[in-house]
Amino acid sequence: MDLAFISQHYPLYVKAAVLTVVIGGIGIVLSAVVGLICALSRYYKIPVLRTITVIYTELSRNTPLIVQLFFLYFGLPKAGIVLSSEACGIIGLTFLGGSYMSESILSGFQSIKKGQIESAESLGLSKAQIMRYVVFPRAAAAAMPAVSANIIFLLKETSVFSAVALADLMYVAKDLIGMYSSTTESLFMLVVAYLIIILPISLLCSVLERRLRRGGA
Amino acid sequence: MAEKIIEVKNLHKQFGENVILKDLSISVEKGEVVVLIGPSGCGKSTLLRCLNGLEPIQGGSVMLHGEPVLYGKKSLTKIRQRIGMVFQSYDLFPHMTVAQNIALAPLKVQKRDKKEVEEETLKLLERVGLSGKADAYPNELSGGQKQRAAIVRSLIIHPDIILLDEITAALDPEMVHEVLKVVLDLAKSGTTMMIVTHEMAFAKAVADRILFLDGGEIVEEGKPDEFFDAPKTERAKQFLKTFTYSD
Numbered sequence: 001m002d003l004a005f006i007s008q009h010y011p012l013y014v015k016a017a018v019l020t021v022v023i024g025g026i027g028i029v030l031s032a033v034v035g036l037i038c039a040l041s042r043y044y045k046i047p048v049l050r051t052i053t054v055i056y057t058e059l060s061r062n063t064p065l066i067v068q069l070f071f072l073y074f075g076l077p078k079a080g081i082v083l084s085s086e087a088c089g090i091i092g093l094t095f096l097g098g099s100y101m102s103e104s105i106l107s108g109f110q111s112i113k114k115g116q117i118e119s120a121e122s123l124g125l126s127k128a129q130i131m132r133y134v135v136f137p138r139a140a141a142a143a144m145p146a147v148s149a150n151i152i153f154l155l156k157e158t159s160v161f162s163a164v165a166l167a168d169l170m171y172v173a174k175d176l177i178g179m180y181s182s183t184t185e186s187l188f189m190l191v192v193a194y195l196i197i198i199l200p201i202s203l204l205c206s207v208l209e210r211r212l213r214r215g216g217a
Numbered sequence: 218m219a220e221k222i223i224e225v226k227n228l229h230k231q232f233g234e235n236v237i238l239k240d241l242s243i244s245v246e247k248g249e250v251v252v253l254i255g256p257s258g259c260g261k262s263t264l265l266r267c268l269n270g271l272e273p274i275q276g277g278s279v280m281l282h283g284e285p286v287l288y289g290k291k292s293l294t295k296i297r298q299r300i301g302m303v304f305q306s307y308d309l310f311p312h313m314t315v316a317q318n319i320a321l322a323p324l325k326v327q328k329r330d331k332k333e334v335e336e337e338t339l340k341l342l343e344r345v346g347l348s349g350k351a352d353a354y355p356n357e358l359s360g361g362q363k364q365r366a367a368i369v370r371s372l373i374i375h376p377d378i379i380l381l382d383e384i385t386a387a388l389d390p391e392m393v394h395e396v397l398k399v400v401l402d403l404a405k406s407g408t409t410m411m412i413v414t415h416e417m418a419f420a421k422a423v424a425d426r427i428l429f430l431d432g433g434e435i436v437e438e439g440k441p442d443e444f445f446d447a448p449k450t451e452r453a454k455q456f457l458k459t460f461t462y463s464d
Contacts, residue, residue, distance in 0.1 A: 113308075115304060115306050115308045116308055116310065118271055118304070118308070119302070119304055119308035119309075119310075119367075120310075121271065121297065122269055122271065122297055122300070122301075122302035122371075123297065123298075123321065123322035123326065123370070123371075123374065124294045124295070124297040124298035124322055124326045124327075124374070125294070125321075125322065125325065125326055126294050126326075129325055129326070133310075133321060133325065134310055137312050138310075138311070138312050141312070
């Protein structure tokens with residue numbers, strides 16, 4: 001292992017890591033928003049929206065992210081829509097993540113027993129109040145393990161961003177290997193960079209899970 | 218004549234092809250305690266659930282103080298603030314403390330003053346023997362304590378009537394008494410209630426009037442003494458026999 005090589009080139013990884021975190025972070029937040037909307041439309045069985053959601057979920061879950069990115073980056077310009085690499089990365093990740101988040105959040109909603117909802121109804125709470133005070137807080141706790149798994153899954157999926165010319169961690173590693181044949185050092189830094197990003201997030205998620213479970217299940 | 222709280226006229230309820238309640242008419246007057254008894258599957262719980270719009274009905278009408286209880290309608294949230302309901306499985310919200318459970322409806326639905334609600338919560342908890350449990354979470358309470366907290370949760374909205382649906386059915390035998398004592402105390406203080414129960418001794422003690430339901434109809438109706446000591450119908454006699462072990 002050539003330590004001098006590592007100390008010379010690690011700033012490239014830092015820059016790429018920032019890009020991964022920023023694009024990944026935005027994509028994950030938007031995934032959660034899309035997932036929440038989809039989960040609500042399926043939970044409340046909202047007529048048209050629900051059908052759209054089901055079609056979207058199947059499309060999103062059964063195609064690879066790299067194909068979705070190619071479609072956005074190389075396909076859309078044929079229809080006159082040109083997106084930047086960053087926009088493609090965010091939209092692609094959101095398209096993929098939204099369906100995974102939707103499934104996780106919906107299963108959280110569905111874990112709340114009918115008796116809980118009926119007792120809230122009998123207290124005169126409106127539908128929106130039941131969601132806000134009774135269903136959502138516990139559904140969030142129930143869905144948190146699945147949601148954190150999605151977050152980590154999506155962060156790892158950012159490794160295909162290089163396909164749409166985003167200078168992410170994978171892109172930098174491939175570049176360095178190509179230029180200097182420094183396979184060992186480049187891959188080492190790649191693994192370390194992913195661990196530095198993802199490990200703390202894993203830990204944070206478990207802490208959050210525990211805090212949300214407070215008061216018993 | 219006394220003021221009618223609940224008035225049910227020609228209620229018809231079915232699940233698919235299965236008829237649960239047939240052309241049923243009853244009324245409950247202010248301050249009255251009506252106890253519904255009958256074999257399981259006779260429609261007692263369903264009747265209670267129809268009274269606060271938890272079940273759609275296929276015919277007839279349910280009125281609370283002359284206002285119709287309409288399933289699925291917006292007006293229902295207003296009406297439900299005047300009907301308390303306590304369930305067999307307590308259904309306290311597990312992520313809230315006892316006090317938060319109790320204060321939820323008065324604060325968020327009735328928009329009452331926080332301080333006033335806090336004071337009433339503590340007063341009611343003391344009344345049911347739960348002082349000191351305000352900040353406990355439901356999973357830290359015994360079944361009997363949970364059910365008493367659930368009773369307070371329905372009391373604090375100051376309902377016109379409280380519906381109790383087999384509230385001791387899920388409890389260990391030694392906890393049944395502490396819960397039923399609370400209900401007896403409410404009855405003494407003039408709370409209007411409609412109670413579904415399998416505890417015959419309790420029914421006899423608490424009821425002003427017994428309704429015996431079988432096959433979706435009211436088969437017999439009467440004062441508790443008359444009903445338990447000298448039932449008029451064969452079906453009621455047969456039913457009461459299942460609670461005695463001598464022949």
